[in-house]
Amino acid sequence: MAGLEALAALETSGSNPDVTLLYDINGLAADAPGWFDRTMEFVGEYGILLGLVLVALWTWWGARKRETLDDAASSVAAVVWAPLAAAVAVLVNVPIRGFVERPRPFRDHDGLTVLVDGKNDFSFVSDHATLAMAMGAALFVAHRRLGFAAIGLAVLEGFCRVFMGVHYPTDVVGGFALGTAVALLLSPLASALITPLARAVGRTRRVSWLVWAPSAVPAAVEIPEARGASGGAEERDLAA
Template sequence: MPGLETTGANPDVDLLYDINGLAVDAPHWFDRVMEWVGEYGIMAGLGLLLLVCWWRARSSRDPVPAVAAVVWAPLAALTAVVVNIPIRGFVERPRPFLDHHGLEVLVSGKDDYSFVSDHSTMAMAIGVALFVANRRFGLAGIALAFLEGFCRVYMGVHYPTDVIGGFALGTAVALLLAPPAMALLTRLLHVIGRTWAAPLARAGGPGAPGGEHPGRGGEVSTSRRQKDLAA
């Protein structure tokens, strides 16, 4: 690909050396921390963020669509990674440490193609989808996604443009596919809300607000209580 040349002087390679050069000069223990954070830690943090956001969405005024928005976040990440499979196969960009010497590579076994970064794609897809569901949690998720992208370059396993491409792919999937995904997930969660698995869709049992139709559950419960009092 002409725009992804890995030889010669270009800003992509220069920035790669600048960021990865921090790993060369850093203490060994700090590099080990960054390796764990970039490979596992940030994704675990995003998973925890998803759980907290889901728990709070269950107790919102209109829980079913709120939970559907949260559920879309990990599904968006998975969809984006699947979309990335043919992209990687088409571009066929080698990992930066295969073409450039002197890099500090913090994780071994990366023998697949480099463009685009799966970790950056998943992290940004989750962050953007969470932003649609809840701005505060979404901003935290997007901040973690940017940190993930920095870590991938710091670790010497991706070019900066691999990360930028991942951010773009994750954002596009999370936003463009959100309307149909939300419609399907909301319908599915309404069905789940009438079963024993109702707590997955909202706080409380099948009679809780949001169980039948958004905004009607409370009215039904109030009407039943009035009839019981009259009897």
């Protein structure tokens, strides 16, 4: 309770850096042209989440192309954990929101430019930031380079939520912390549960491509050529 009282005291004080940063970032929306605000509204509400789904699909497509089924199964399991981690993190956030009961910033502070209507639930922590960072952290475990891209999208998501006037910066930071914690702390357990299932799917005939699709084209081309060259040499030796 002491932490909640301190949070409320900061919000009503004039030197609260959380509120100051809120006005600084949201003030950009007031100065921006209408088309830019509409773009940011779409990006912050739907666009970045769609981008994270595309990154996850790209990561899954590459994870299937491992040399062995075991490697492919573990890699695909790590990718599958990304959306599951996001779902678990958002579920964990439900009791947190109900416990903290922090109103949306536009309810306590005047002069904000709110780009999205109908946000009547509590503010801390941000579901969008939680979901985005959970996927980003989980994808980082699956693939470093694409994971960095996903984390970058998550950071942009957090900026958009403050820009849109629907969250405090600390709502976003809290979401980042929650999403990262869920994705990383539960990753070993998720891998232990999902990898055997992925391996079993990889051994099936009809849907094995979902887990394992190694590229065997180079080997298939090189082997006949090598045999042909060898056979030609043997024939030349016999003729001689």
